[in-house]
Amino acid sequence: MIWGVSFFLHFFWEMVQVPFFADMTGAPHWDVVWLCTRATFGDANIAIGAYAIAALICRDWFWAMSGWSRMNLSAYLAAGLMVTIILEYWATGEGQRWGYSELMPIFSWTGTGILPLAQWVFLPLVAVVVVKWMILGWLALREMNPHLSECNK
Template sequence: MTRLPEFTLIVFSFLLHFVWEFWQAPTYAGMTDLNHWDGIKLCTSATFGDVGFALTAFWITSAAARSRYWFAAPKAWQTLLFLAVGIALTVSFEYYYTTISMRWTYSDLMPLVPPFGTGLSPLLQWIFIPLAVLWLMRRQVPAERLD
């Protein structure tokens, strides 16, 4: 199981997104006012969602590339597809949760990106973290899997 690319993706995505969630907490209204345990639970929940986005983006890209090991030597279109799926999911979910369901709101610290008013921090998260995850995954894949 630990040799599956999805396992590596899950581990690195969880670790990096978990840190990012805490880092961006002040850009969401009310996050800095939560007690410690509630903040940890909320950030952990968001991280699981991020991992789900990463897996979805990975599987869509794997299907398009016809290989679960595309990340070992990714073509530009594969990396762009991986990022685009994550960004599309992020924009969609952020819009839904901040505009329709009002489950959360941004604080005054969050710069907004048109046209949907998506927060800059979650967009940057879905550029930097996936690129870092792919970089780390390339260093973990066994050489015999690439043949």
Template sequence: MRLLPEIDHISRLPEFNVIVFALLLNYPWEFLQVPLFADMPQAAHWDAIRTCTRATLGDGVIMLIAYWTVGLVACNRWWVLAPSAARILMFAATGVVITIAIERLAVAGLWLGGWRYSSLMPVVPGIGVGLSPLLQWVVLPPLVVWFSRRQILGSGR
């Protein structure tokens, strides 16, 4: 019986909810963009799963870093309960900046062995980064905020 209150307490922490929803939303995104990366569609099944899982875990870390960045600026780690447009924008923008850095390093072969885009990946002119990884950080952070807020507030009932 002692374990249940501890689990309940952890499940109400904003960071717990951010990481859970970040993983749940990023994992399918990673699989959906497989055709946009060279050699991924032809990769062995388990190699592709491992690659997408590793990418999803990295996305979760980026999401936490972005969340904590907003929390530091807002002086409030519970900002997700009353998110403003500016905070959501900062949350997404932090992820975009980190993603641009990682993608540029990876395409240059300097990050985790690197990767290449397939001919299907639209590349953003001027920054040389694929559109899909950038859209990931425009679309998913507001959803993570929405789901996290809803879960935290709902868990108090």
């Protein structure tokens, strides 16, 4: 669920931030959709990896369902941010994978865009809240409809 919810959230974010990347606003629509989809696969993989790191540290795969500790959230956010900083630094530098337009606000000490970093603070938090909401909703539905439990036997 983390991967799927993250995919949806990150795809939306990627499409919204198109004007902040060089040469994207003039590209054909389907080329932009394809580039954003590829980036989103990477984002969703980073999200599940960051979630797994937090799960290993707190020894609870379902940590998002229980009360969050500072350790869980710190590990989750730090893992995603570190990977993002490294990838953005490489991709806009030596990797020459993409560049920022003049609209992108940039951290001067890394040369990394602020929007990709904001993405990895805001969206992971939204993703775990949405997943928790979905699971709690499913559990409540199962309690209201006992026959649903029979289908799982």
